[in-house]
Amino acid sequence: MQQANTNLEVVQRFFECYGAGDLETMKREILAEDVTWIIPGHHPLAGVKRGAEEIIDYFSTIAQANFKAEVISLSASEHHVVDVHRGWGEYGEYKIDMNWVLVYQIENGRIKQAQNFAADQHAADQFFWDVWGEKLKPVPARLK
Numbered sequence: 001m002q003q004a005n006t007n008l009e010v011v012q013r014f015f016e017c018y019g020a021g022d023l024e025t026m027k028r029e030i031l032a033e034d035v036t037w038i039i040p041g042h043h044p045l046a047g048v049k050r051g052a053e054e055i056i057d058y059f060s061t062i063a064q065a066n067f068k069a070e071v072i073s074l075s076a077s078e079h080h081v082v083d084v085h086r087g088w089g090e091y092g093e094y095k096i097d098m099n100w101v102l103v104y105q106i107e108n109g110r111i112k113q114a115q116n117f118a119a120d121q122h123a124a125d126q127f128f129w130d131v132w133g134e135k136l137k138p139v140p141a142r143l144k
Contacts, residue, residue, distance in 0.1 A: 004076040004077055006106075006109065007079070007104075010104075010109060011074060011076075011081045015069065015071055017030060018059070027053070027055075029110075030111055031052040031056075031111050032052070032107060032108070032112045034051060035052055036049065037049040037058065037114045038113070038114065038115040040121060041124055042125050043127075043128035043129050044128055044129065044133055045061065046128070062089065065089040065094070065127075066089050067087065068088055071085045080104060081104040084101050086098070087099075096124065096127040098123065099119040100119065101116075101117040101119075102114050102116050103115045
């Protein structure tokens with residue numbers, strides 16, 4: 001039970017840093033150096049992010065769309081935390097607002113892995129394409 005409480009504290013601290021935009025503390029104190037973060041979907045930001053630096057870059061990118069998160073529920077066990085939160089963002093005319101579920105694996109007091117699940121993956125894909133798709137190079141240039 002104590003380990004579950006400690007794991008909850010790690011994720012609560014993650015959300016505090018996220019909400020404050022304190023990505024440096026997140027990188028130094030919350031994320032494992034070799035952390036993986038799984039972003040589902042078929043959009044420009046989808047895929048597995050590896051390492052704290054790449055994940056911080058991802059959070060910096062979505063901050064451009066004023067992404068916010070409000071925790072609805074957290075539950076924990078000896079090695080995992082499940083979070084349900086409302087996540088929303090806005091970039092010009094494009095908006096998204098839905099619930100998300102993340103499953104965190106906690107190891108040695110840090111987030112070792114996170115897997116993200118969107119309530120409406122199609123809406124998430126569309127939002128990320130609308131906001132970041134135009135910033136991608138055309139396919140032939142990306143394949144070089």
